[in-house]
Amino acid sequence: MSRAETPRRGSRSGRAGIRDVAAAAGVSITTVSDALNGKGRLPDATRRHVREVADRLGYRPSAAARTLRTGKSGLIGLTVTTYGDEPFTFTEFAYFAEMARAATSAALARGYALVILPATSRHDVWSNVALDGTVVIDPSDQDPVVSELVRQGLPVVSDGRPAGALPVTAWVDNDHEAAVLGILDHLADAGARRIGLLTGTTTDTYTHLSTTAYLRWCERVGQDPVYEAYPAHDPCAGAVAADRLLARPDRPDAVYGLFDPNGTDLLAAARRYGLRVPDDLLLVCCSESAVYATTEPPITTLSLKPRRIGTAVVQLLIDAIEGVESDQPVEQVIPTELIVRTSSERRSPRRTVSPPRSPEEG
Amino acid sequence: MSRAETPRRGSRSGRAGIRDVAAAAGVSITTVSDALNGKGRLPDATRRHVREVADRLGYRPSAAARTLRTGKSGLIGLTVTTYGDEPFTFTEFAYFAEMARAATSAALARGYALVILPATSRHDVWSNVALDGTVVIDPSDQDPVVSELVRQGLPVVSDGRPAGALPVTAWVDNDHEAAVLGILDHLADAGARRIGLLTGTTTDTYTHLSTTAYLRWCERVGQDPVYEAYPAHDPCAGAVAADRLLARPDRPDAVYGLFDPNGTDLLAAARRYGLRVPDDLLLVCCSESAVYATTEPPITTLSLKPRRIGTAVVQLLIDAIEGVESDQPVEQVIPTELIVRTSSERRSPRRTVSPPRSPEEG
């Protein structure tokens, strides 16, 4: 109350700045900064006083100024693959939604927020946002976005192991070969004689690894490969490919579909051709969607565990940003989970579907 | 080339700044800024020269500094409703994913990026990011986040009309009452005598408006309401509620489900009770998911048109940010779309499902 009489002629910008708080509290800017950030050596009385004045003035520190000063923005980029103008493809919906949800959650828990950015290298958007690091989903071989980010010295963590010699900081992925081999063995165990594959025409790592694993398995067991490939970003093409696969003269008696909608597409196609599932046709597809638990019949699915992946990716990235010496390896393989349902149980289905337990009636 | 001989002793921060570009090009900082931003009065030769030097040095302007100076960050917040720790609920997946996709696309087209933020008012995250405005999904009555944002003078546009006197800048919504009434009439036309409702226990506007519309319709036509409510964020509760609805002594002969998974849940419950759809039970649910086109039978769905909503919301927000005098009203009602499929066609299903056309075989 000694000499804080000049109230610093009206905060002209509308919002209160750190200067206004300092003036109102009768202390210096340094003291305010230290008090609010828990630094410096201040008696608790001063700290409380400053905090109270700041609250009273509704002071919110400028994120831009803080970012400029500290070099940290608290923002993490999340690149989404684009097909044409659309940010992410329909076939990846459930996976992406789950993965993004987990990533968002993990980031927020550590004080970071996620920024959605397109994988296409539009410099004007990318350079307009100050990022501390980036998560990229399934980067392509010579991804220009990744190169640019690395050149700027930003950590980059990818979902999906990087193709070629892409210099990412860390990556997280499933063991796609093992997953496919496991499914094929599972189908063979269930009595399948000729297993078909519904795959994609794109060149991403997931499609590539899965397809070659299938081909190797066929070679090993001496089966002729039976597969149809289609552009995975086109949902209609999937239905057509499923139909074509079941219309072949060498029709398979079991099919694994690499993409989420393949299950319903194959089921619809089987119905058209009068094939009973699982009696005439065993079905498995890779999906995160819950609908396959209640289809007729329920369909066996492979889950890639997107929530675990999203969490792991963000943890690795933030560790790299904050320079934490992580005890986790920088290359993490997340196990997949095969959720076995009726569609792949040829012999003696255990039991008929029972109604869900109602909490009221014991 | 006159006196640019002091090369400004090495850009210490690693990255090239505007100063380094100015020194290398032999011009002033002002000239570099003007040249790169297309401002000022400069001959094309200078402009080209500066641009070339900037490219050679790999110069990227600091987003933080620009934001601090201009007050614009190019970032738009997208708040997601949270249940517990999870950023958004499973039941909204398809809707949210579509809506977010459209919003992302629309924002990027106008040079903005989206930041995902939780609706819960964790100040430390919110105040750490410089936003130009925010999209909120289904804000609650006295939403503290919205109040805070408005207090800061930021424009806020909501998906879903704001409850109470929430001071949003603009909003976009469907006409939920009209949609429900339309569906009930549609079901009655198809021969339904007693229409049931699967609804939620939450207090959001969507659930509230839809439920009261149903009750009013029942009163008008003289039908006793038959409905079950469950916490919409719990997928298991939905299956139980669907089962309970069909187990009632006054079992409805038609059901409308307000949430996305209700269709499969109701279908599974109907199967358990030996009810044929649509012969014994007409079914409609509100969903954006494509799976309902290929279920057995295909299920009639109501689409809320999340893509149009996402686009509209972002356009309104950016217009407000940039001070554009929009010719669009600040309150936009997007029409819903009823996609009629077999599950609600009691009399004479038009035709059986035909296989999709294959591009190869005409």
Add this chain to the structure above:
DNA sequence: TGACCTTGCAGAAACGTACCTGTCAACGGA
């Protein structure tokens, strides 16, 4: 030949914060 305008650029002041470097008083020990 001055007065005046246009062109082409440079200087320097912000933007709001964080933090490094003092400064001054009080205090304790020799």
Add this chain to the structure above:
DNA sequence: TCCGTTGACAGGTACGTTTCTGCAAGGTCA
């Protein structure tokens, strides 16, 4: 009494832009 130490703060600079204001040089016109 003197010196070293510590606590409690203030001053000032830097972060990297944008942009307002100036200022010469050259051209135009009376």
